[in-house]
Amino acid sequence: MTRTEENYIKTIFHLGGNQSQLISTNAIAEQMQTKPSSVTDMAKKLTEKNLLNYIRYQGVSLTDLGIKTALSIIRKHRLWEVFLVKKLDFTWDEVHEVAEQLEHIKSEKLIDKIDELLDFPKYDPHGDPIPSKNGDFQERDKQLLSELKTGNQGICVGVKDTSATFLKFLDKNNIALGNSIQVIEKEDFDMSMRVKVEGRNLQLSNQVSTNLYVKVLESN
Amino acid sequence: MTRTEENYIKTIFHLGGNQSQLISTNAIAEQMQTKPSSVTDMAKKLTEKNLLNYIRYQGVSLTDLGIKTALSIIRKHRLWEVFLVKKLDFTWDEVHEVAEQLEHIKSEKLIDKIDELLDFPKYDPHGDPIPSKNGDFQERDKQLLSELKTGNQGICVGVKDTSATFLKFLDKNNIALGNSIQVIEKEDFDMSMRVKVEGRNLQLSNQVSTNLYVKVLESN
C-alpha cells in the first residue's frame, strides 16, 4: 500500500465510510485538497484491491478489509501523538503534522513497542480513542458542551476541532482535558455560555462550545 | 526533497562523494538496485538543485549543500537506530530497515528531541558516529581486526558489514561492541585467526576479521 492509498482509506473512514454509508467523490476531494476526478481514479484502484465498495455516481464505502486497514493507520497516528506529547514534550497543537508522517511507517513491531512504552494508552492527546492491536475501540461516552443544560456539570474529554488555533485558544484559557466544567448560564442571543472551569469563570462562544466534548456527571 | 532524492544523496555520500571524489553512475546504480540511465536522470535533477556536481561521462560528487543534506539524513538514521535499540529493545540486526523509513520524517524538532531523550549519543548500535546537529562528526580511531598483529589487544568498536546475518553471527558467538579482544594466533593458510574475546577462545575466519573494527590498545 502506498502512502497515498493509505491517506484515501483514512479520509474515507473519517467521513463515515465505515458505516456502509456512501461517501461522495466530491466530499473526499474536498477533504483531501484534490479534484473529484482524481478521487474517481483512486476509487477504482482501491475497489480493485478489495478495500472499497464503489458505485458509479453514488460514492464509496469501506469493505471489511478497508475498515481494518483504516483502524490500523488511525491506531498508529494516535499512538505516535501520545508518544510525541508524553515522551518528547510536544504540545497537543504540534503533534498532528508529524503524526501524519509517522503513521505511514511500516513495522508492526515498532508500533507495538511504542504502545508498550506508553503503557497501552486508551486515548490520544485530543481525547480520541486509540484502536487496539486487533482493531476494536469504543467511542467514549461524551457530548458537546453546547448540548449541556444550565447547571449541568462535566469533565472535558475531547475536542472536535483539532486545529492549532483552537488548541492554543484552550491552552491560553487554561482549559485542558480532565478539567471539570459546569454550565452557569446560557445566552439565547448568541448561544454563548458562562461556565466554571476548575473553579474559574469563563465566557465561551458557541464556536467554542460546539467543539469541546464533555462527559456529563449525572447529578443524581 | 523527495524520499528518492534523499536516498540518492545518502548513497553518494556513503560511496565517498563527499571527498570531492567522482562517483560513477554505475556504482550508484549498483548500490541502489537501479539502472545507470536512471541515475543519470537523477544526477541532472540534483545538479539543478545545487546538491551535486556532475560531469558527463565522469561521475558525480556532492556540493557543500549536498554534504550537509547527507549528514542530516545520516544523523536521523543513526539516532533512530539508537532509539530503537535503547528505548524499544530492538536488536542491532533489526534496526536498519525501520530506520531507513524513519530517516525521512521531516521535523527538526522531532529529531532534536529524540537526540535529547537518548542523552546525545555519539555512536549508533553498529559503532558508526552520529553527526551533531550542526553536521560535524569524527570518525573513531579504529582498524579492522584483520590488520592486527599477533599479540595485539583491542576493544570491539564497530562493524563494517551491518547485515543481519553477520550481526546474528556475532551475537551467537557472544561478540559485542565494547568487548576486549586479543589476537592469539594468525593462520597464514586461510587468514583465519584465533582470538580471545572477554577471556573466551574463538576461531574467526578472514571474512569475520575483515568486517569487525577494533580500537587497538597500545601495548606501551
Add this chain to the structure above:
DNA sequence: ACAAATTTTTAGATTTGTCTAAATTTTAAT
C-alpha cells in the same frame, strides 16, 4: 415531468521516477 443546476465520470495531458534499446564516449589492449 422536464429543464436547469449540480455532481460525477471520461478523455487526454502532465510530472516523477523508472525502464529498455540504441547511440555515444571513454578506457584498455595490442
Add this chain to the structure above:
DNA sequence: ATTAAAATTTAGACAAATCTAAAAATTTGT
C-alpha cells in the same frame, strides 16, 4: 594509434497520481 570492450548517455516508453476540460448522469425546482 587503432580497434575492441566497457561505461555512460540519449531517446522513447511506461506506471502512478494528478490535473483540466468536456461529456454524462443525477438531483432539484417548478
